[in-house]
Amino acid sequence: MLIIGIAGGTGCGKTTVVNQIIDELPIGEVIVISQDSYYNDLSHLSLEERRKTNFDHPQSIDFKLLEEHLGILRKGQSIEQPVYSFLECNRTEKTIPTHPAKVMIVEGILILANARIRDMFDIKIFVHADSDERLIRRLRRDINERGWDLNETLESYQKNIKPMHEQFIEPTKEYADVIIPNNKYNTVAVDIVRTIITDKLT
Numbered sequence: 311m312l313i314i315g316i317a318g319g320t321g322c323g324k325t326t327v328v329n330q331i332i333d334e335l336p337i338g339e340v341i342v343i344s345q346d347s348y349y350n351d352l353s354h355l356s357l358e359e360r361r362k363t364n365f366d367h368p369q370s371i372d373f374k375l376l377e378e379h380l381g382i383l384r385k386g387q388s389i390e391q392p393v394y395s396f397l398e399c400n401r402t403e404k405t406i407p408t409h410p411a412k413v414m415i416v417e418g419i420l421i422l423a424n425a426r427i428r429d430m431f432d433i434k435i436f437v438h439a440d441s442d443e444r445l446i447r448r449l450r451r452d453i454n455e456r457g458w459d460l461n462e463t464l465e466s467y468q469k470n471i472k473p474m475h476e477q478f479i480e481p482t483k484e485y486a487d488v489i490i491p492n493n494k495y496n497t498v499a500v501d502i503v504r505t506i507i508t509d510k511l512t
């Protein structure tokens with residue numbers, strides 16, 4: 311089994327890069343685990359309270375459950391991956407049965423910040439895009455898809471997203487084996503990672 315961790319600040323393009331990598335790879339041979347699925351269960355709070363959470367701090371993630379799930383998959387057993395709702399700012403009651411595969415990709419902003427999770431990765435990748443580019447992408451996505459308005463995103467950018475990025479995410483770049491520049495679509499880097507995976511699958 312090959313486990314690849316893909317980190318990088320919000321909006322750097324992690325999900326896009328992962329989708330480009332797995333596009334055309336055989337279905338079932340590669341699985342993707344998103345850190346977003348492992349946000350803490352906040353069912354004890356109202357939606358209004360949940361929306362005030364600092365979702366960029368490592369403590370907002372249930373790393374214990376993520377570590378447990380990765381361990382189970384590594385042993386060749388299946389897990390029920392939680393399903394997260396950005397609109398509800400909470401885990402849903404749904405789960406997705408996720409079966410072990412030859413290649414596992416784990417992606418998320420803080421995925422290299424936790425030493426126990428980081429140590430499970432055979433390859434560590436950090437996707438880089440400049441902060442202005444990430445903020446522009448983030449604003450578009452938050453407003454179109456995640457239920458935040460312009461002011462809310464700008465406020466949380468100043469209050470949480472930027473400081474947490476500087477404190478917890480950017481420093482994890484030093485752990486990366488590969489840094490993918492992604493201010494523009496980077497097909498060469500995607501092809502290189504896909505080649506490594508294809509080698510493992512043959």
Ligand SMILES: Nc1ncnc2c1ncn2[C@@H]1O[C@H](COP(=O)(O)OP(=O)(O)O)[C@@H](O)[C@H]1O
Binds near residue numbers: 494495
């Ligand atoms: N290289 C790129 N150039 C322009 N837009 C991009 C690029 N990569 C991703 N995007 C766009 O930016 C937004 C955030 O990308 P996404 O892959 O969801 O980032 P992340 O998972 O790191 O938060 C999406 O709307 C996506 O289409």
Ligand SMILES: Nc1ccn([C@@H]2O[C@H](COP(=O)(O)O)[C@@H](O)[C@H]2O)c(=O)n1
Binds near residue numbers: 349419456471
């Ligand atoms: N309810 C939530 C929970 C998290 N976020 C933001 O998501 C970002 C991480 O996801 P990426 O796809 O961008 O890697 C993180 O910066 C959180 O602020 C949210 O908007 N709403």
